[in-house]
Amino acid sequence: MILINGTLTDEASARIDATDRGLLLGDGLFETVRSHAGVPFRLGAHLARLATGAKRLSIRLPLPPDQISGAITDLLHANQLQRAEAAIRVTLTRGPGPRGLAIPAESQPALLVQAVPYTPRQKPNVTAVVVEVRRNEASPTAQLKSLSYLDNVLAAQEAKSRGADDALMLNSRGRLACGARANLFLVLEETLYTPPLTEGALPGITRAIVLELAGAAKLRTRQSPVFPDDLMRASEVFLTNSLEGLLPVSEIGGKKIGVGEAGPVTRSLMEAYAGLAANRS
Amino acid sequence: MILINGTLTDEASARIDATDRGLLLGDGLFETVRSHAGVPFRLGAHLARLATGAKRLSIRLPLPPDQISGAITDLLHANQLQRAEAAIRVTLTRGPGPRGLAIPAESQPALLVQAVPYTPRQKPNVTAVVVEVRRNEASPTAQLKSLSYLDNVLAAQEAKSRGADDALMLNSRGRLACGARANLFLVLEETLYTPPLTEGALPGITRAIVLELAGAAKLRTRQSPVFPDDLMRASEVFLTNSLEGLLPVSEIGGKKIGVGEAGPVTRSLMEAYAGLAANRS
Numbered sequence: 198m199i200l201i202n203g204t205l206t207d208e209a210s211a212r213i214d215a216t217d218r219g220l221l222l223g224d225g226l227f228e229t230v231r232s233h234a235g236v237p238f239r240l241g242a243h244l245a246r247l248a249t250g251a252k253r254l255s256i257r258l259p260l261p262p263d264q265i266s267g268a269i270t271d272l273l274h275a276n277q278l279q280r281a282e283a284a285i286r287v288t289l290t291r292g293p294g295p296r297g298l299a300i301p302a303e304s305q306p307a308l309l310v311q312a313v314p315y316t317p318r319q320k321p322n323v324t325a326v327v328v329e330v331r332r333n334e335a336s337p338t339a340q341l342k343s344l345s346y347l348d349n350v351l352a353a354q355e356a357k358s359r360g361a362d363d364a365l366m367l368n369s370r371g372r373l374a375c376g377a378r379a380n381l382f383l384v385l386e387e388t389l390y391t392p393p394l395t396e397g398a399l400p401g402i403t404r405a406i407v408l409e410l411a412g413a414a415k416l417r418t419r420q421s422p423v424f425p426d427d428l429m430r431a432s433e434v435f436l437t438n439s440l441e442g443l444l445p446v447s448e449i450g451g452k453k454i455g456v457g458e459a460g461p462v463t464r465s466l467m468e469a470y471a472g473l474a475a476n477r478s
Numbered sequence: 479m480i481l482i483n484g485t486l487t488d489e490a491s492a493r494i495d496a497t498d499r500g501l502l503l504g505d506g507l508f509e510t511v512r513s514h515a516g517v518p519f520r521l522g523a524h525l526a527r528l529a530t531g532a533k534r535l536s537i538r539l540p541l542p543p544d545q546i547s548g549a550i551t552d553l554l555h556a557n558q559l560q561r562a563e564a565a566i567r568v569t570l571t572r573g574p575g576p577r578g579l580a581i582p583a584e585s586q587p588a589l590l591v592q593a594v595p596y597t598p599r600q601k602p603n604v605t606a607v608v609v610e611v612r613r614n615e616a617s618p619t620a621q622l623k624s625l626s627y628l629d630n631v632l633a634a635q636e637a638k639s640r641g642a643d644d645a646l647m648l649n650s651r652g653r654l655a656c657g658a659r660a661n662l663f664l665v666l667e668e669t670l671y672t673p674p675l676t677e678g679a680l681p682g683i684t685r686a687i688v689l690e691l692a693g694a695a696k697l698r699t700r701q702s703p704v705f706p707d708d709l710m711r712a713s714e715v716f717l718t719n720s721l722e723g724l725l726p727v728s729e730i731g732g733k734k735i736g737v738g739e740a741g742p743v744t745r746s747l748m749e750a751y752a753g754l755a756a757n758r759s
Contacts (some may be wrong), residue, residue: 199496211495213501215480215590220494222627223504254632284577288502289504296565298627298634298659309496313577333614335650336629345626346579348505350618351535353579369616369650373693378579 198275200310203260203268205275208311217307219290222298223345225306225361226250228287230269231315231440235279236477240266242402243439247289250341255300256291259308262463272312284315284440315440322447322458323362323436325376330356332366332374334397339374342399352377363436365428365449368397368466368471373423379436380404384462385427392418403437403470410469416462442474443467479556481591483540484549486556489592494651498588500571504626507531509568512596512721516560521547525721528570531622536581537572543589549749553593562635565596565721569702571625595752596721599737603728603739604643604717606657606735608706609636611656613647615678620655623680633658644717646709646730654704660717660725661685665743674701684718684751691750697743714741723755724748 199208219225228243237243244262251258260268265287273279288309294301332353333339348366356364356377374397375381380393381398389411392398411418422430428434432455434446443466445459459467480489500506518524525543528651532539541549546568554560558563569590575582611633614620629647637645637658645658655678656662662679663672670692673679692699709715713736715727726740740748 201496203634208496211496213496213498215482215489215492215494215592216492217501218503218631219500220571221508221567221625222631223625224628224631227502270687286502286577290501296567296592298630298631299638300635311577329616330618331614331650333612333617333629333650335610335612336614337611338628341628343628344502344504345504345628347619347622347624347626348614350499350503350579350581351507351618354581357580369612447640452613 198272200268200272202308203264205271213307213309214293214462216293217294218294219288219292219344223343225256225288225290225344226254227289227342228373229439230285230287232273232278232283232285232312233474233477234281235273237269237285238439238474238477239402239406240269243287246342246400246402247287251289253337253341256289256306257304258289259306263307266342268313269310272310276312278312278314282315282317283312286311288344318441320362322445325365326356326359326361326450326475327383327448328352328366330355330366330370332397334374334395338436339397340394341401349377356363359398367425371425372396373425373428374398375434376436379438381423382407383423383427383431384433384460385431388417388419389462390419390421390423390427392423397423401437402439403442406473407437407443407466410466411456414465415468433463435463442470479553481549482552483589484545486552493589494590495574497574498571498702499573499575500569500588500625504624506537506569506571506625507535508570508623508625510720511566511568512661513554513559513564513566513593514758515562516554518550518566519720519755519758520683520687521550523686524568527623527681527683532570534618534622535572537570537587538585539570540587546589546591550591550593556717557593559593559595563596563598564593567592569625569644594647599722603726605729606644606727607637607642607648607731609633609645611636611647611649613649613678615649615655615676620678621675621681630658650708652706653677654706654709655679657717660719662704663688663716663718664704664708664712665714666712666739669698669700670743671700671702671704671708673704677703682718683720684723687751687754688718688724688747691747695746695750713743716744723751
């Protein structure tokens with residue numbers, strides 16, 4: 198089953214309007230949320246980010262966040278995921294519109310929610326490569342989890358074709374922005390670095406949690422530009438996203454990072470993060 | 479009526495699968511084609527560009543180009559557009575897929591064709607502004623008319639909110655790439671300039687025709703980087719796209735270009751272009 202504007206619908210018969218601007222122009226947003234035993238993790242933060250993005254794009258949310266949240270609980274039950282690990286995807290589009298780019302004065306936005314069983318990766322670490330496709334930090338869409346996601350699709354595909362698990366994306370200035378489906382962190386000279394949002398990084402929910410946890414642990418943290426050379430000098434590198442949490446990177450472009458497995462900073466942050474999820478907090 | 483994978487369908491009941499990657503990830507392509515009295519102009523070039531893009535993205539065309547072409551003729555008749563001016567949009571998506579960015583090994587691409595009456599703008603010239611949203615020339619998607627089109631939507635919206643008809647987009651190096659829905663040309667020191675594709679310009683069908691016509695007219699043409707200052711020094715500026723042909727730009731950011739109306743080079747190219755359309759060649 199999936200939810201369309203709050204109504205449970207059989208996925209096989211669920212259809213989107215052929216004139217929907219989400220389909221025709223990538224004009225919309227999405228969120229990916231991990232659910233543990235029927236409880237979506239940090240759903241409030243995801244729906245707040247969705248609402249912020251919708252405001253930036255002047256798309257009206259067809260349901261208020263608390264009703265979306267309630268409908269997600271219904272969906273998890275309908276799909277028998279109330280005791281399972283699940284991946285939830287919330288998709289908001291501007292809805293149908295006439296031909297052309299101009300944003301229609303009146304619109305009927307569409308909100309789609311999908312929930313499927315989630316199986317974590319079996320590997321404790323991932324390999325990565327720096328890909329050719331670059332992140333456009335000079336567009337407002339770099340800060341939005343928008344439906345115009347083809348750059349990320351191509352980045353992930355390029356990594357796969359080069360034999361790596363994940364892609365690292367440079368921005369237009371040749372500095373690191375993020376992964377194809379993750380934010381990027383590295384430990385260098387006992388400091389935790391992550392590219393600032395202005396470098397083209399998405400304001401990741403897990404990114405924000407990790408920065409909080411690092412602050413609470415009195416780790417020195419810096420949101421400052423990260424250069425490709427920094428990756429090679431780093432003692433630890435990890436990726437973050439809402440489905441996978443923290444993902445240690447064991448090698449980049451064939452070169453081992455640190456000892457080739459999660460280092461002490463990564464491990465302590467992973468433990469703290471797992472604690473949050475276990476406490477559903 | 480619209481066409482879905484070659485079959486005529488009532489638009490009100492036409493629906494796209496909710497798991498279509500075109501919708502969820504902007505994973506697909508489109509073409510916009512002008513039709514004069516039932517004859518799509520340069521349809522062959524548009525379908526060739528679509529096929530090239532599909533190959534780049536490894537999306538299989540669900541119908542061969544000649545069948546798409548035949549189906550478009552049927553659609554124009556079904557919509558009683560065989561004697562009218564019409565805008566045709568061909569949309570190709572990778573089709574439904576499981577959660578995540580990874581391109582599925584097997585896919586069922588969807589091809590959607592829409593055709594609506596087209597009314598040309600009533601203004602002989604357009605005004606433009608250089609917008610904040612930049613073109614990502616360092617992505618393969620800059621060369622593709624992809625469904626990930628939100629940057630262009632935002633560029634057009636920014637222009638409108640600033641009181642202009644059209645948007646001019648810089649690339650990440652601060653040089654002119656294109657319009658939000660057009661290629662860009664300018665006349666400077668008796669030479670016709672347009673940004674090369676490597677600057678982030680889409681390989682426009684009308685752009686190619688204009689370059690051909692300029693060559694045939696022995697105009698000096700240069701595909702070389704164009705700087706914002708060049709716009710102010712230009713004696714003529716025009717935009718090109720498949721629906722509107724050549725669009726003279728009368729002012730940019732409030733400053734008049736040349737005499738504020740189509741100059742001699744623009745006029746002669748507009749005449750030659752109108753001749754092609756009249757001869758359906």
